[in-house]
Amino acid sequence: MTSMRPPNKTILLKVVILGDGGVGKSCLMNRFVSNRYDENSFHTIGVEFMNKDLEVDGEKYTLQIWDTAGQERFRALRTPFYRGSDICLLCFALNDHISFRALGQWKDEFIKYADIKNNQFPFIAVGNKADIAPSQRDTTSDQINEWCEDNKITNYIETSSKTATNVTEAFSMAVKQWKKLEKQTERELRDQGDTIDLTKGVTIPQNRLCCSTSFGDSRSNSPAITARGGNQAYAD
DSSP states (O other): OEEEOOTTOOEEEEEEEEOOTTSSHHHHHHHHHHOOOOTTOOOOOSEEEEEEEEEETTEEEEEEEEEEOOSGGGHHHHGGGSTTOSEEEEEEETTOHHHHHTHHHHHHHHHHHHTOOGGGSOEEEEEEOTTSOGGGOOSOHHHHHHHHHHTTOOOEEEOBTTTTBTHHHHHHHHHHHHHHHHHHHHHHHHHTTOEEETTSOOOOOTTOOOOOOOSSOTTOOSOSOOOOOOOOOOOO
16 A cells, blocks of 8 residues: 655655676765765675755655675675665666676566565666776667666666766656656556545544554563664775
8 A cells, every 4th residue: 555645745765776896886875975986995895875865856855875785795684675675776887798787687686685576666777987988888878778678677877976977867867767656556556546645634433433552561572663773884
């Protein structure tokens, strides 16, 4: 079930950045969040996240951006953080064709552990390191377009963390794609009568009986609140 959000409220979205090690995922996140670029950054160990406020089409969003380690040995550390994601950026380096060929594996891994439906999730393909010379490009536009078409990905953008080219635009594109799919889902559920409009008041008849749940039962040893911690990491 989905719900219609009240207006003028900031929407929190969880964004996961995936791709091989060394394609510039951490640099992309750091450039977007703090407008910093470190060419000598280290590979990410495990995961780390940062928050960034962004306004798109007059609506305010807080993006919780998760940067993941690209090495296979960190799979067990990163996959638990896929659940609850709203957006996924699939990144490769334009001068590294192997990282491009790995996009399909990253996408399949995310679908498996995030437990989402492929055709109803906003995947964005990102070709990073767009500042390189044309002669250094290892993947052609035709190859990229063909892969996106085969994988039903409608949004692709080339970025450069080094020159800050299209960095904010990539995240804005992702939010717009999320919003488009969200509206589509709400429209489908509205047709089925399965939505709750939070912008409208709800009147409950006084003679209506409801059952209640008691929290903090002394007979229960289960904690009422659980906390989720993050792992420290170095930049990718």
